[in-house]
Amino acid sequence: MTAFDYEPLYNKSKVYIERAISLQAAGDLEMCQLWASLALELVGKAALAKIHPVLVADPEDVDSLFAACGRSFSTTRKSILAKTVFDRLRHVNPNFMQWDKDFCMDMANRRNAELHSGELPFAGMREGAWIPKFWRVGKLILEVQGKTLTDWLGVEEAGKAEAAIQTVKTAEVVEGKFRTADDTFEKAHPTDETKGLVRATTKFINTSWQPLFGRSPADAFQAHQCPVCKCEAAVSGERWNEEVSTIERPDEPWMELVETTYVTSGLRCTVCQLKLDGREELDLAGIEKEFVLTEEREPDYEPDSCTVL
Numbered sequence: 014m015t016a017f018d019y020e021p022l023y024n025k026s027k028v029y030i031e032r033a034i035s036l037q038a039a040g041d042l043e044m045c046q047l048w049a050s051l052a053l054e055l056v057g058k059a060a061l062a063k064i065h066p067v068l069v070a071d072p073e074d075v076d077s078l079f080a081a082c083g084r085s086f087s088t089t090r091k092s093i094l095a096k097t098v099f100d101r102l103r104h105v106n107p108n109f110m111q112w113d114k115d116f117c118m119d120m121a122n123r124r125n126a127e128l129h130s131g132e133l134p135f136a137g138m139r140e141g142a143w144i145p146k147f148w149r150v151g152k153l154i155l156e157v158q159g160k161t162l163t164d165w166l167g168v169e170e171a172g173k174a175e176a177a178i179q180t181v182k183t184a185e186v187v188e189g190k191f192r193t194a195d196d197t198f199e200k201a202h203p204t205d206e207t208k209g210l211v212r213a214t215t216k217f218i219n220t221s222w223q224p225l226f227g228r229s230p231a232d233a234f235q236a237h238q239c240p241v242c243k244c245e246a247a248v249s250g251e252r253w254n255e256e257v258s259t260i261e262r263p264d265e266p267w268m269e270l271v272e273t274t275y276v277t278s279g280l281r282c283t284v285c286q287l288k289l290d291g292r293e294e295l296d297l298a299g300i301e302k303e304f305v306l307t308e309e310r311e312p313d314y315e316p317d318s319c320t321v322l
Contacts, residue, residue, distance in 0.1 A: 016090045017066035017081040019059055023158065026055035027165060030151075034170055043135040049147060050124040053117060053154075056165070057098040060105060060157045068101060069093060095121040102154060107253050107276045107303070109153045112291055116146050145181045148174040183293040190294075191241055194287035198242040201284075208242075215244040215284055222247045225281040233275050235304045239282040246282035248295075250275025250304055271310045276303050 015021075029052035036045040061068035070081035071091035079086060093101075099117040102109050120143070123134040151174075152162055162171035202208045217236030226234075231249035239246035255273040277300055280289040289295055292302070 015066065015080050015083070015085065017062055017069045017077075017092065019062040019066070019158075022055055022059035022062050022069070023160075026052045026059055029055060030165060034166070037140075042138065042140065043133075046120070046135040046138060046143070047124055047127055050120040053120055053147070053151065054095050054098055056151065056154050056158075057095075057102055057117070058092065060154050061098065061101055063158045064105065069098075102157075103251070104253075106153055106157045108156075108292055109150075110251055110276065110278055110292065112278075113150050113153060116143075116150055120147070141180065145177045149178050149181070152178070181293075184297055187289070187294050187297045190287060190289065191298075194239075194241040194282070194285040198285035202242075211284055212242075212244050217245050217247055222249075222281065225283065226279055231278060233273070233306055235275075235306065237280065237300065239280075239285060239287055240298045240300070241287050242282060242285040244282060244284040246280055246284075246287070248277050248300060248304065249279040249281075251278050253303065269310050270307055272305055272307050274303055274305050277301060 029048050033045045033048035033052060036042075036048060058069045066081040067078060069092050070077040071093055072078065074089060074091040076087040076089035077091045080090060096118060099114045099121075102117075103111070103114060126132045126134040148162065151165070155161060155165055162174050165171070166174060198208075202211055217234075222234045223231070225247075226249050232252040233250050234247050235250065236245050237248040238244070253274045253276045255271055257269050257271055276292075277295055278291070280287065280295065280298070280300060282288075289298055289300070296302075
């Protein structure tokens with residue numbers, strides 16, 4: 014067993030999260046955050062190692078890659094950076110989105126500032142500002158390992174973690190957004206005639222939606238009916254998977270049809286101004302979890318190596 018194997022990483026993350034919980038109970042929230050951030054990165058590496066240990070090894074270090082494959086020939090062990098850990102987790106759980114990665118990186122950056130500078134990045138952080146998000150993200154990372162919060166924390170602490178997650182009033186937020194959007198639509202279009210006209214004339218144009226989503230993460234957009242005003246709105250998506258279509262192209266056999274699946278990450282409507290972000294809000298609004306776009310693409314093959322005499 015190597016330092017890149019699943020069990021050592023998962024077990025070490027349990028030790029670290031237990032320390033974080035003990036510090037929280039003692040009222041030392043700054044050190045609690047420090048150990049929690051370490052536990053989060055370790056449990057993330059464990060999730061990757063569950064797939065294969067090589068996903069945790071530094072790809073630039075050959076010795077570490079061989080060790081991760083079970084063929085050690087040196088004592089060198091270099092693992093990937095926290096940023097790489099959380100980038101790769103986006104490929105193993107479709108519900109682990111850019112928002113979640115950003116939260117994890119914020120924790121990691123605060124930890125680095127704590128350890129490597131004179132800053133006090135954990136000072137003054139309210140529990141409610143990070144603990145519910147921490148447990149929610151931890152739960153997502155554990156899912157890909159076939160684990161639960163109970164496995165990681167024990168029954169009592171898992172119950173507290175679940176209770177903390179529930180303190181995030183996502184349902185109330187979505188209901189408020191729906192009411193505001195409905196009021197906006199009714200004031201702008203008070204009659205059935207004007208409602209029908211705007212529904213018939215509002216059309217999705219792909220190139221016009223990126224500014225509306227602003228800094229929200231998106232790899233693609235697709236038209237979608239607004240759940241409030243029923244006009245044509247747009248959803249954004251984060252790329253999850255792509256496959257080459259099996260449909261044959263007798264007219265252009267060298268071309269491929271590539272089907273890309275995107276996990277829906279947000280919704281914008283220019284008519285009623287409804288804005289939804291993240292899977293929780295989209296699930297509550299009944300928005301589909303994913304959409305598929307197809308594009309024509311010419312395969313990109315590497316040229317054969319040859320020697321010119």
